Structures are given as structure tokens and as C-alpha cells.
Amino acid sequence: MRIGYGFDLHAFGSLKPLIIGGVKIPDHQGLIAHSNGDVLIHSLIDALLGAAAMGDIGTFFPSTTKKYKNINSRILLKKIWKKIYLKNYFISNIDSTIVAETPKILPHIFLMRSNLSIDLNTDINNISIKSTTSKQIGSIGRKEGIACQSVVMILKDKKNVFFK
Numbered sequence: 001m002r003i004g005y006g007f008d009l010h011a012f013g014s015l016k017p018l019i020i021g022g023v024k025i026p027d028h029q030g031l032i033a034h035s036n037g038d039v040l041i042h043s044l045i046d047a048l049l050g051a052a053a054m055g056d057i058g059t060f061f062p063s064t065t066k067k068y069k070n071i072n073s074r075i076l077l078k079k080i081w082k083k084i085y086l087k088n089y090f091i092s093n094i095d096s097t098i099v100a101e102t103p104k105i106l107p108h109i110f111l112m113r114s115n116l117s118i119d120l121n122t123d124i125n126n127i128s129i130k131s132t133t134s135k136q137i138g139s140i141g142r143k144e145g146i147a148c149q150s151v152v153m154i155l156k157d158k159k160n161v162f163f164k
Contacts (some may be wrong), residue, residue, distance in 0.1 A: 001093070002050025002154050008042035011145040020098065020105070021129065022119070028103045029052025031146060034063035038073035040096055040112060040129070043150040045073075047079050047094075051154045052084045077119050077161070084154065091122040092153040098131045100146040105131035111132045 010034045014037065016030035021040040023143055031037030061068045061076055068076075086106050094116065109129045117124040134140040 002051040002053075002156075003091070004047040004049065004154070006037045006043035006048075006050060006150045007147070007154075008046065008048030008140050009145060009147040010037045010039055011139070012143070014047075016070065018103070019073070020108065020148075022072075022115035023108045023111045025103050025108060035061070035071045035073050036066055036075065039146050039148040040098060040150070041073040041077050041116075043148040044096060044116070044152070045077055045096065047152040048080055048084055048154070049148040051152050052087065052089065054083070073118055074115065081120050084122075088117050088157055089154040090157050091120055091126050092155045093128070094120075094122075094128050094150065094152045095128045096130070096148060096150040098129065098146065098148045099134055099140050099141045100131065101136065101141055 010031035010033050012029045013032045014030035016036060018025040018028040019036045019038045022038065031039065048105055049055055049059070049152045051058065056078070061081060095147050109131065113124050113127045116127050136142070139145055
């Protein structure tokens with residue numbers, strides 16, 4: 001059993017669409033980032049890499065590399081998960097909390113869970129996504145951006161030989 005923790009934070013201010021958990025959130029300003037700024041997926045990637053003791057997202061996808069400019073973070077997640085999966089790990093559970101004053105996250109959570117379930121080849125019931133506000137405190141409370149924390153548990157399986 002291995003446990004990993006990830007955190008990500010991005011400021012609003014981009015003309016890109018707002019993408020969280022692979023879901024385009026309509027009618028809202030995007031996040032400033034080298035990739036598409038998906039705070040949920042970025043925190044999840046760091047949690048997975050931490051659990052596997054493989055570094056962090058910047059180790060594999062440096063923001064100085066042009067080929068990752070505006071990339072869909074789901075592509076990055078699939079690449080990282082394949083590396084971890086090939087070490088015979090599987091997902092036991094994921095627990096993520098998105099912290100945002102705006103927009104409302106709750107209506108999008110099921111689709112976010114569904115996207116992650118597909119990308120990580122795991123049952124949707126292994127994935128928990130919650131949302132909260134920062135009670136108008138700090139930069140998140142002033143509606144300057146969005147943060148996300150993720151915790152994952154992965155388990156080793158020597159019989160694990162299948163990957164989609």
C-alpha cells in the first residue's frame with residue numbers, strides 16, 4: 001500500500017476555457033497555466049507520482065517545454081498512470097477536494113469522476129471528488145483562483161498484466 005498527496009493552485013485570468021477534471025465549465029474565465037490549468041488533474045498527478053515515489057508533475061512535464069503548452073491535462077494523466085501501472089500498481093482510492101468560491105463545482109462532479117475513471121481504468125466508486133469554498137478568506141476567497149488537494153492510495157498487484 002502506497003499513499004500520495006498532491007496540491008495545485010492556479011489564478012484566474014486566462015482566455016482559455018476553464019477545465020476541471022476534464023470538464024469544460026461554461027461561462028467562466030480560465031486559469032493561468034502552461035497547460036490547460038486543470039487543477040484537479042494536476043493535484044492528482046502529483047498524488048500518484050508521490051505514492052509511486054517518482055517525483056512531481058514538473059519532473060515529467062516541465063513548463064519550459066513548448067510541446068506541453070496548452071496541452072489537455074488528461075493526456076498527461078494517462079501518460080503518468082501508464083508508467084505507474086506498468087510497475088504493477090492499481091488504484092485503491094482517490095479523494096480530491098476542489099476549493100473555489102466560483103464557479104459552482106457540484107453540478108460537474110459526476111462527469112469529473114467519470115472522466116478520471118476512464119483515464120485511470122478504475123471503477124468510478126474508487127474516486128471521490130468534493131468541493132468547498134474558502135469562506136471568502138485569502139486569494140481563493142477573493143475569487144482570484146482555484147485550488148485542489150488530492151490523496152490517493154495505490155496497491156501493488158503482481159498479477160496485474162492488463163492495460164487499456
